[in-house]
Amino acid sequence: MSKTSNYLPNSDGHFCGVENCKIRTSLKLHTFGRRFYSCRYWSPDDDRACKFFKWLATSVCCACGAATAPIVIAKFNRLKHAVDVANEESKQAHALAAAALERERVTERKYARAKATRMIFEEKAKKLTIALLVLGVMFLVLLILSTRFREVKIRQMCLP
Ligand SMILES: [Zn+2]
Known part of the structure; x- marks a missing residue:
């Protein structure tokens, strides 16, 4: 169930790939603990992030965390x-x-x-x-x- 978004650039034309993005951990209810790639610029206060997103293949949800x-x-x-x-x-x-x-x-x-x-x-x-x-x-x-x-x-x- 690996999902990768399109490589949509942001308004500055910037976009990430797996090689230059950041690995983060999901804190959402149904995917808690699952790891994913996303834009290295993502932050709640920063609009430079592109839409790049991909789950790590080996990552699984944490039952205890969920x-x-x-x-x-x-x-x-x-x-x-x-x-x-x-x-x-x-x-x-x-x-x-x-x-x-x-x-x-x-x-x-x-x-x-x-x-x-x-x-x-x-x-x-x-x-x-x-x-x-x-x-x-x-x-x-x-x-x-x-x-x-x-x-x-x-x-x-x-x-x-
Ligand atoms: Zn990016």
Whole structure:
């Protein structure tokens, strides 16, 4: 029951033969443990692989492996589900963190605006204090001057 695919090249024109391919082991339920030739570039994340495929003539299915495979696959699926759940939770945590970061930015902007407003009011308060001091000094000067002039007038009136 040896099956060989056609020597179909991939989009780059590359294709393997038995002499330059890689020997791998099947992990599928009904062919568990059986060995086969396939493209040396095959990988889940690589699209350079060609369609070359051929079972090894001497390879047979592993009975023990075929019995164990459903258990392993079920466990794998449970673990994969757990990973999916963890990824989803991680995404939600990232979204929450991003929202918290945005709230923090908004708060920082509000704080900066409040600080600028407070500085403006402090500046106004400083100017008003200076104006009040100047008015106070002027009032004192006027008071002193008016007291002096009154004395002068009184003295003038007392002159013979
Ligand atoms: Zn190939």
